[in-house]
Amino acid sequence: MYIKLLYEFEQKEEVLRKKELRIKEIEKELQINDAVKKYNDEIAGLELALSGFNQRKHEIERNLEENESQIKNVTALLESNKLKTSKEIKAAKKTKENLLTKKEELKKSLEFIEEEIKNKKSSIEKLKSEIEEAEGSLEKFRKEQESLQREIKEESAILRKEFERLAKSIPEEILRKYEEIKENFPFGAITTVEDNTCSNCGALIPLERLEELKTGKGDRIILCEVCGKILYYPEELKK
Numbered sequence: 001m002y003i004k005l006l007y008e009f010e011q012k013e014e015v016l017r018k019k020e021l022r023i024k025e026i027e028k029e030l031q032i033n034d035a036v037k038k039y040n041d042e043i044a045g046l047e048l049a050l051s052g053f054n055q056r057k058h059e060i061e062r063n064l065e066e067n068e069s070q071i072k073n074v075t076a077l078l079e080s081n082k083l084k085t086s087k088e089i090k091a092a093k094k095t096k097e098n099l100l101t102k103k104e105e106l107k108k109s110l111e112f113i114e115e116e117i118k119n120k121k122s123s124i125e126k127l128k129s130e131i132e133e134a135e136g137s138l139e140k141f142r143k144e145q146e147s148l149q150r151e152i153k154e155e156s157a158i159l160r161k162e163f164e165r166l167a168k169s170i171p172e173e174i175l176r177k178y179e180e181i182k183e184n185f186p187f188g189a190i191t192t193v194e195d196n197t198c199s200n201c202g203a204l205i206p207l208e209r210l211e212e213l214k215t216g217k218g219d220r221i222i223l224c225e226v227c228g229k230i231l232y233y234p235e236e237l238k239k
């Protein structure tokens with residue numbers, strides 16, 4: 001009976017310990033903070049590039065306008081009767097041809113720049129949404145951590161009191177021995193017997209021990225000879 005009570009108490013301690021482990025995990029998750037910083041640096045780089053491309057785009061647009069008006073002028077000149085010699089006409093036609101070629105080149109450059117601007121903008125958007133997502137989960141983890149810390153504080157106080165009560169119902173000698181063994185196994189000094197073996201280390205329990213564990217009332221400390229934990233035979237496993 002005493003062993004059962006102590007075992008059940010240890011199960012509660014285990015629940016608390018799992019919460020403590022979860023807090024440690026969360027601490028790792030909170031390093032997402034670093035990722036957010038990295039994203040922000042990337043965005044700054046992209047924005048710098050973007051402003052360069054925008055500047056270049058305006059230049060090309062200005063060149064295109066200028067080119068357009070030059071084409072208009074030379075076309076008007078060719079349509080007028082101002083050009084007298086065939087040499088003059090030939091030169092004007094050549095000029096127009098060159099201007100048209102330049103126009104095509106400028107248009108291609110503009111297309112390229114516009115594509116780059118589009119790509120940079122979408123990369124920035126993507127990073128921003130990743131930051132948003134990361135910050136959302138940061139917030140979630142922080143909340144989880146806070147509530148776990150609160151729970152641990154409350155529950156460990158409850159458990160301390162519960163152990164004090166429990167200790168009063170257990171003979172001093174058993175309690176003393178239990179606490180001694182627990183020093184070696186702070187995360188649980190009691191282990192169950194399942195299929196005639198120790199659940200902690202898997203060692204087979206000698207027959208006479210097994211018999212004692214099975215028929216006894218669980219009011220004696222019996223150790224696994226291999227790992228040294230206290231053995232507990234749950235009622236539901238006794239056939």
Ligand SMILES: [Zn+2]
Nearest residue numbers: 198201224227
């Ligand atoms: Zn064992």
